[in-house]
Amino acid sequence: MKKSISIWLALAIGLVLLLSACGEKSQEDVVQKLDEKLEDMDGYKATAEMKMDTGQESQMFNIDIWHKKKDLYRVKLTNDQDEKGSQVILKNKEGVFVLTPSLNKSFKFQSEWPENGSQPYLYKSLINDIKKDSDSEFSSTDSHYVFKTKTNYQSNNNLPFQEIYFDKKTYAPVLVKVMDKDKKAVVEVKFTDFKTDPSFKEDDFSMDKNMKSSTTSDVPVSADANSDTFTLAFPLNTAGAELTEQKTIELENGKRVIMTFEGEKNFTLIEETAEVLPTMASPQAVEGEIVNLGFAVGALSTNSIEWQNNGMSFYLASDDLTREELIEVAKSVQGKEIK
Numbered sequence: 001m002k003k004s005i006s007i008w009l010a011l012a013i014g015l016v017l018l019l020s021a022c023g024e025k026s027q028e029d030v031v032q033k034l035d036e037k038l039e040d041m042d043g044y045k046a047t048a049e050m051k052m053d054t055g056q057e058s059q060m061f062n063i064d065i066w067h068k069k070k071d072l073y074r075v076k077l078t079n080d081q082d083e084k085g086s087q088v089i090l091k092n093k094e095g096v097f098v099l100t101p102s103l104n105k106s107f108k109f110q111s112e113w114p115e116n117g118s119q120p121y122l123y124k125s126l127i128n129d130i131k132k133d134s135d136s137e138f139s140s141t142d143s144h145y146v147f148k149t150k151t152n153y154q155s156n157n158n159l160p161f162q163e164i165y166f167d168k169k170t171y172a173p174v175l176v177k178v179m180d181k182d183k184k185a186v187v188e189v190k191f192t193d194f195k196t197d198p199s200f201k202e203d204d205f206s207m208d209k210n211m212k213s214s215t216t217s218d219v220p221v222s223a224d225a226n227s228d229t230f231t232l233a234f235p236l237n238t239a240g241a242e243l244t245e246q247k248t249i250e251l252e253n254g255k256r257v258i259m260t261f262e263g264e265k266n267f268t269l270i271e272e273t274a275e276v277l278p279t280m281a282s283p284q285a286v287e288g289e290i291v292n293l294g295f296a297v298g299a300l301s302t303n304s305i306e307w308q309n310n311g312m313s314f315y316l317a318s319d320d321l322t323r324e325e326l327i328e329v330a331k332s333v334q335g336k337e338i339k
Contacts, residue, residue, distance in 0.1 A: 027138035030145050030166070034127050037171045037196070043068040045198040046173075048121050050077075051188045052294040057334070059294045063121050063189075066198070072205045073114065075121065079295055079309075087297045087308075089113070089290060092205040097283060098290055098297050100308050101211050103276050106283035107299045113290055118151040118162070120176040120189045126164050143168055144175075151178060155291060155300060155323045159186060170194075207283075230255050231312070232271060237332035239265050239325050267318035267329065274313045293331050305330050 025033070043066070050061040059079060066074040073091040088099040096109040119125035130136055130147050137148040144165045151162050158180055165175040172194040178187035203209045234243075241263030249256040254273025261267050288301035298307035304317040305326050316330050 024140055025145075027136075027147075030138070030171075031127075031130060033171055034130070034166065038124060038127055041069070041196045043072075043198055043200070044123065044194060044196045046121075046123075046191055046195070047193045048189050048191045050121065050190075052292070053186050065121055066200070066204065067122070067124075068198075068200050068205065073122070074205055074210065077292075077297060081295070081310075088210050089297065090205065090207060090210055092207070094207065096290070097207055098299060099207065099210055103274050103308060104211060105274075105277050105308065106207065106211065107286045108283040109286050109288065109290060109299070111289055116289065117154045118178075120162065120178055120187060123173055123194075126173060126176065129162070130164065140168070145171075155289065155327060157324065158328075172196075230257070230273075231310075232257055233312070233314075233333045234259075235261075235269065235329050235332045236334060237329050239263070239267070239321060239329055241265060241267060265318065265320035265325070267316060267321055267326075269333070270315040270317075272313050274308050274311050291327055293327070295334070298327075298330060300327065 046065040048063045048065065050063055052059045052061070059081070062078045062080065064074075064076040066072075071091060071093075073089070075089040076086055077089070078086040086101065088097075088101065090097045090099060091113065096111045096113045098107045098109070100106070113119075114122050114125055118129055129149050129152060132152070133149040135150070139146045139148075145168060147164045147166075149162055149164065151159055153159055159178050160181060161179040161183060163175075163177040163179070163185075164173065166172065167174050173191050175191065176187075176189040177185040178189075180186050238261055241261035243259055244262045245258075245260040247258045249258070251272065253275060256270065256272035259269045259271075261269070284299075286299045286301060288299060291298045291300045291305065293307060296307045296309040298305050300323065302323075303319055303326075304315065306313070306315045307330065308314070314330070314333060316326060316333070318326060321329065
């Protein structure tokens with residue numbers, strides 16, 4: 001009887017060892033493979049769909065991501081509710097830019113982007129987040145390797161966690177879920193294509209070419225300079241402040257509305273018809289960082305944030321709001337009233 005038990009035990013141990021040898025990879029194995037893939041590739045072209053539930057309504061983006069080793073990036077984001085208002089995050093030898101081609105408008109950042117924080121649609125950023133988190137969790141499904149890690153958003157502590165899915169065969173990113181403190185998915189990036197053998201033209205990462213990717217005839221219009229109507233957006237999150245003053249200034253090509261909010265923390269919101277700048281206008285310098293508001297890409301400085309959306313320019317400033325509060329108020333500027 002004892003001999004029979006020993007035989008079965010030996011067989012069981014052998015079977016476990018055999019399955020281990022040809023079975024699932026460990027977390028260390030997968031991270032090593034991801035690192036090797038990143039090191040071996042000269043760049044990639046990817047497409048993704050990003051859903052953001054950070055405001056009153058869900059926002060959907062189509063994203064085209066280009067990366068050429070080592071430091072060239074082009075990320076084009078198109079909001080499905082503002083098809084003609086695509087924005088481009090561009091990194092080349094001249095710096096880091098956010099471009100709004102339809103308005104010939106650009107911001108230049110003194111920024112370490114994309115190294116300065118989590119970027120859910122960039123392959124290297126995802127791998128770096130995994131490697132930096134010593135407490136990351138690892139699991140696998142039939143077709144995916146899954147990592148649960150902390151995020152590193154410099155200006156937003158409300159999204160501290162993420163789940164990252166990689167294809168088991170190709171190690172390409174498949175899905176990223178960025179979650180709030182309650183582990184609820186707030187941002188989802190679903191990759192629809194990921195090619196690691198791309199070809200690039202010499203000027204693919206130039207500001208000139210990317211600014212010309214949309215013509216001035218494609219400018220989205222939400223306010224007509226010759227019309228009496230003006231689409232005014234109000235913040236749904238006012239950080240406890242109330243609207244105490246609203247001034248309207250007539251411009252040559254539209255209107256400017258200045259709204260003053262007062263309370264425990266005061267702030268000012270300025271909205272105006274977006275002006276199409278002359279071709280090749282110099283980019284506006286920003287000492288701050290790039291932030292995704294859910295409907296547009298904004299330029300965040302110490303005490304202010306500005307963005308364009310649906311043919312309008314927005315500027316939010318406050319000496320009282322924290323950087324996180326500035327972002328939250330800006331994200332909520334969606335309530336609309338026709339003036």
